[in-house]
Amino acid sequence: MRVGVLTGGGDCPGLNAVIRGIVRKGVQEYGYDFTGFRDGWRGPLEGDTVRLDIPAVRGILPRGGTILGSSRTNPLKVEGGVRRVQENLAAEGIDALIAIGGEDTLGVAAALHQEHGVKVVGVPKTIDNDLSATDYTFGFDTAVNIATEAIDRLHTTAESHMRVLVVEVMGRHAGWIALHSGLAGGANVILIPEQRFDLDQVCAWVESRFKIRYAPIVVVAEGAMPKDGDMVLKDGTLDSFGHVRLSGIGEWLANQIEKRTGKEARTTVLGHVQRGGTPSAFDRWLATRFGLHAVEAVRDGDFGKMVALRSTEIVRVPIGDATARIKTVDPSLYEEAGVFFG
Ligand code: F6P
Numbered sequence: 001m002r003v004g005v006l007t008g009g010g011d012c013p014g015l016n017a018v019i020r021g022i023v024r025k026g027v028q029e030y031g032y033d034f035t036g037f038r039d040g041w042r043g044p045l046e047g048d049t050v051r052l053d054i055p056a057v058r059g060i061l062p063r064g065g066t067i068l069g070s071s072r073t074n075p076l077k078v079e080g081g082v083r084r085v086q087e088n089l090a091a092e093g094i095d096a097l098i099a100i101g102g103e104d105t106l107g108v109a110a111a112l113h114q115e116h117g118v119k120v121v122g123v124p125k126t127i128d129n130d131l132s133a134t135d136y137t138f139g140f141d142t143a144v145n146i147a148t149e150a151i152d153r154l155h156t157t158a159e160s161h162m163r164v165l166v167v168e169v170m171g172r173h174a175g176w177i178a179l180h181s182g183l184a185g186g187a188n189v190i191l192i193p194e195q196r197f198d199l200d201q202v203c204a205w206v207e208s209r210f211k212i213r214y215a216p217i218v219v220v221a222e223g224a225m226p227k228d229g230d231m232v233l234k235d236g237t238l239d240s241f242g243h244v245r246l247s248g249i250g251e252w253l254a255n256q257i258e259k260r261t262g263k264e265a266r267t268t269v270l271g272h273v274q275r276g277g278t279p280s281a282f283d284r285w286l287a288t289r290f291g292l293h294a295v296e297a298v299r300d301g302d303f304g305k306m307v308a309l310r311s312t313e314i315v316r317v318p319i320g321d322a323t324a325r326i327k328t329v330d331p332s333l334y335e336e337a338g339v340f341f342g
Contacts, residue, residue, distance in 0.1 A: 002033045003298055004089065004097040005052060007066040008040025008073075008105030012125045012139030013279035014287030015066035018100050020057040021291020027054055030299055035092050040101065041108055042073035045081055047088040061284060064277045076108055082116055095119065096298045102126040102137075103323050106306060110319040113304040121297045122306035122319040123290045127275055130174035130328065133321040134308035138287040143170065143274040144180045150270055151185025151217055158215035164206055164257050164265035168250030170274050171221035174328045177274065179337060182219035189216065189341055191253075193223035194328045202253070203260045205342035210263060218257070220250055289314050 005022060007015050019036075026032035036052035037043025043050075050056075050068060060067055075081030089097065099109040100123040112118035124131045129140035147169050158165040167187075169177045175192020182190035188209050191197045202218065209216035254265035279287065286309060293307040293314040305316040 001030070001095050001298075002035060002093050003295070004035050004037055004044065004092065004094040005068065006037040006040055006043050006097070006099055006101075007068045007070050007125075008099065008101035008108075009070060010102065010126070011065050011070050011275055012127050012137075013064045013142040013275070013277065014138035014283040015068075015070075015100060015125060016057075016060040016063050017138070017279060017284045017287035018123055018125070018291040018294070019052070019067060020060055021288040022098060022295045023052060023054065023057045025292050026295045026298075030295070032295070032298075035094060036068045039069040039071040040073055040105060041075050041085070042071045043068075044085045044088050044097070045073060045075045045078065046084075047091060049092060061288075062278045064275075064279065072104060074104060074108055076111055082112065085112065086116065086118070089118070096121065096303065098123060098294050098298065100125055102128075102131060103326065106131075106319050107323045110304070110323055113319065119301075119303040120319070121294050121303060122322070123294050124306055124308065124322055125287075127177065128171050128174055129176040130171075130326040131322045132325055132327045133306065133317045135311065136286060136309050138279065138283040138290065139275070140176065141282040141286075142277075142280045143177050144184065145280055146274050146277075147177055147181030147219075147270055148184040150268065151181060151187060151219065154217055154268060155186070155215075158217060161264070162210070162215050164216050164218065164254065164261075164263050166218045166220060166250050166254040166257070166265060166267045168220050168222055168267065168269045170270070172223040173326050175221040175224065175334075176329060178219050178221035178224070179329055179333065183337055183340070185217070185219070186340070187217045187219040188214075189218040190334075190337055191218070191220040191224040192329055192334060193221055193225065195331070195334055196225050196227045198227050199256055199260070203257060206257055206261055206263065208342040218253065220253055222249060224249055
């Protein structure tokens with residue numbers, strides 16, 4: 001049995017731990033051979049492979065990024081893409097494929113399985129934690145820890161200068177990182193994409209914080225939007241690689257707060273720092289278990305499925321369950337955090 005492995009979409013701490021779990025269990029327990037595909041779906045599309053055996057996965061558990069490389073290539077959007085993927089998988093002698101990725105990568109996996117009979121098992125990943133059907137994705141815990149540490153540090157500099165500090169965290173469609181790091185870091189305002197915010201209310205919270213002689217920390221997810229939408233965001237613009245760019249909300253917010261309250265404000269955009277570097281212990285644990293269970297699903301011939309965390313159990317769900325809709329922050333969870341605002 002030869003199993004192909006690929007990592008697609010934005011990278012995420014824990015990808016290497018999944019790859020190591022897959023290869024260690026597959027080789028040691030089932031005697032499988034593995035082929036790594038480079039850069040997500042680009043690998044099978046172009047027949048670009050990399051050696052994947054026990055020596056190749058030695059020492060990679062604590063390393064961020066992915067030894068296989070990643071890209072957002074989508075073979076469904078390439079003329080003749082599906083046929084080329086099928087031909088290259090056949091040429092490499094691939095019996096089954098494990099695709100590790102988010103919404104887009106797994107969407108391709110689901111379509112290739114359902115419409116073209118490709119034998120795929122999915123593994124969910126994203127620092128945003130916005131994939132349905134799994135309680136958590138690996139990478140999220142690491143990102144929240146990085147953002148929380150940044151907020152802790154920003155409190156002390158904000159208080160020394162009695163400034164407002166706005167922290168922009170990742171999360172285009174869901175505010176999980178903002179909510180968790182905001183609560184863990186004791187932020188005074190948390191703004192998420194799921195709930196449009198009222199700028200007057202944000203300024204009132206900021207001012208009330210100054211009244212008790214504390215400097216406010218505002219955590220804003222990159223996809224958060226004001227109610228009146230009177231802002232100039234680079235929303236929806238595509239960069240030269242065709243990726244959507246959403247940067248700008250943190251800077252815009254700090255300017256508005258400064259203008260309206262007369263208090264000095266600064267912005268910190270955490271950006272890709274949240275995605276890089278070594279994974280947390282929780283993410284290594286979750287990613288490793290996902291890898292072990294993915295290779296078990298291959299052994300069982302349970303294709304078209306994705307491994308998922310339910311409480312402390314790893315279960316298998318149809319890949320489509322994860323990609324059909326994103327998992328957003330429930331309004332009651334956001335309301336619960338509201339007691340700390342202002
Ligand atoms: O992985 C998801 C995500 O981290 C989003 O929160 C963010 O908007 C996006 O990736 C940025 O990805 P890139 O810069 O790689 O296009």
